[in-house]
Amino acid sequence: MKVASRNLRLIRRTEISRETSIMISVLGVFMAFAVAGVLFLLVGVNPIAAYGAILDSFTNPILLGNTIQRASPLLFAALGLTVVFRLNFWNVGAEGQIVMGGIAATGIVTLHLVSGAIPDLLVLPTMFLASFFLGALYALVPALLKAKLQVNEILSTLMLNYIAILLGNYLVFGPWLDPAAHGFPNSRIFPPEAVIPAIPVIGGSTGFLVGIVAAVGIYFLMKRTTFGFELKVTGDSTKAAKYAGMSYTRIVSLAMAISGGLAGLGGLVLVSGIIGRMKEDFSAGYGYTSIIVAWLAGLNPLATVVAAFLFGGLLVSGTTLQVRLGLSSSTTNIFEALILIFVLASEFLKKYRVVMGGGL
């Protein structure tokens, strides 16, 4: 009993104020930076210089444009995830859905370039629809497998990522290979009418602005609509949802269609607004990073905008750190992983309070 009184104990929180919740998240990010500082020291880099390089991602006008660029796909994918995660449906397939969105966009561009069937003005809107549609369709597969056959969605969405990535690679190595690319696995370069315009002055794809509009839309969907209500109920208790007359198949399909469709738009922004063509392995982990973004935002669509922006900056910092301070890419990967670990730890601390001693 004497031992017990010195132990750390965890007490389940019954309620948590918004302020505390935000504070814990912010503190988590700070801790991640502190630990990363030690890491920078170990590899012989001045932490202050490293922090400065990271800060530059948000203050340096050129880098800021890059930050917005890279935040855009994250924002779309993470927004979709806030919808399905509310449902306790663990979609880890945003990566594959992004790739499918990219494939759809590139398919339209290729068709446009090869056949000229689509008028210039309609190219972007068609790409937009195609990306959303294919992403949604791809996400419907695990949704229906889960609803009808109780297939674990973590496995199915993960496996579908590999299929999408390999399909994308097949296309850029094979049928969609740019004849002018000298054998590099690239699609044709997107013509101007197929490129999402940049934001004037600041730079960065206007896709981010569309993403902000989407965030407001998702916020409304979750807060005010009957579908948002169904999400909340089903996420808390599928049994209660059934009792209340809600159809799990319908809800999970709709949620995944939205999630996959938004991720598909992320893929569109990626190929059309950032890379300008489709390349081998072009998604490069955006889909996985968006999972962190969604959690960092506490599954709040509006906070997702901020979280995506911060993570976009972090991705840019990775490059800056490599170029400016000679850090290896694995060091910057560790830095990102640290952020994830601390975000997860702060999620835990939002549920439990740690109490020192105090006996029983």
Added chain:
Amino acid sequence: MEASPRAISPSGDLLVELRGISKQFPEVLAVDGVDFQLRRGEIHALLGENGAGKTTLMNVLYGIVRPSAGTVFVKGKAVSIHSPRDAIHLGIGMVHQHLKVVEPHTVVENVILGLKEPRFLLDVKEASKKVRELADRYGLPVDPSSRIWQLSIGERQRVEILKVLYRDAEILIMDEPTSVLTPQETRELFASLLKMKEEGKGIVFITHKMREVFELSDRVTVMRKGKVVSTLDTKGAEEHQLARLMVGRDVLFDIQRAEVTPGRELLAVKEVSSLNDKGLQALKDVSISVCGGEILGIAGVAGNGQKELTEVVAGLRHATSGHVLVDGVDVTNRSPKFIFEQKLAFVPEERMGLGAVPSLSVADNLALKSYRYAPYSHRSVIDESFVEGKAQGLVKEFDITTPAVTTPARFLSGGNLQKVVLARELSGMAASEPPKVVVASYPTRGLDVGATEFVQRNLLKYRERGSAVLIVSEELDELLMISDRIVVFFGGRVMGDIPRAKFDVEGIGLMMAGRTAAEARTE
């Protein structure tokens, strides 16, 4: 908290003495400075409403819960009980309300489970012999070699008691043991307990049923809100006095039942069969009929198909054959939404997580089924001010105690949560007319006296307003009080259908144990 081992209780003849026991849980002070004594050779009833702290107090004695303050003396010695193993070592045994036996194993295996003694080799024969001796001695007939899943709930409880006796316990804690038994099984259990008492064992009998206190106990300790209100000799105590101590106010034991002429048949269940969650037959050709203005009570030991029946009717379970009709409309295997739209209200057995969503606000829980209809929502957009206004009205009408309608349901007490479910179900789809059918599964289970009375009065009120009410309950007294007819379930079948004029506890009890109506009459 650690008592000096030399501290000796002045009354060393006591089996157990608890002094100043408190238990603080994160949210509540569950037990508050309680003193309690158990003498050798006595049955001591621990009476109180749900949440009064009875079980927590006994969990302290059994080592499941560590007290925040206070001292436990066993046979005069201050002890520190860290686990049930310590408790068993001190001769304390507990039979929980929810039985903890391992279903695929045999009786004797369950009895010796967790014992230190046979380290590697099990001498099952020897153990079986001892089990049989104990069973004979205390009148707890059960075959040591049968497997638990083959046994009835009553028999499983005997296994639990044998487990305790096998470990030579002198102190036996029984936590609401009769809630799963038929009246006959209850009588047999009482006989066994009295035999143990004669042999000098001490028994703590946790209950909230007044009748059992008088039938069985020598002394009674009444608890309310974590505190001991009083300890009395049962002889000389009066029912009304105990009820007042338990509830803290006077209690009406009878509620008014108005005369109602039954209307047309609103619920018809015709030869319905269904499976339980394990895929075994749970209902076999069950037929029942309830008319408007009538309450049909379903009696039976839990687990005899009552739950499955209510679920089939509400559309939550698939009927393998047969038909369910709500006011003539065939609703067999239709969606819960369709059945709700036929004006069927369903108060499920499981409140939290089925009847109500814990993280949702009271207002949202009240709108759980009607959110998709106008005026709750228009074109898929929810009218929040309507939802809140409606909730405020229902909170007032159904006397729900909650800080606000925006409070999450999980902060509500059991009674208030049940009022939320009841308010939503009875108020229906924003319409002013009452539901055609009300199905209520164990609607008063775990509620305090006040809330129980409230629920019963509301069921009667809707009966008067013309609803057909189907109520499943394990409290026979409750069914006898409010039902117009009682149907007895056993093994997924209807054993008998008894009109109010012919209610008799004995007959119903026999049917609950599996006799047919004809057999019950001749016995």
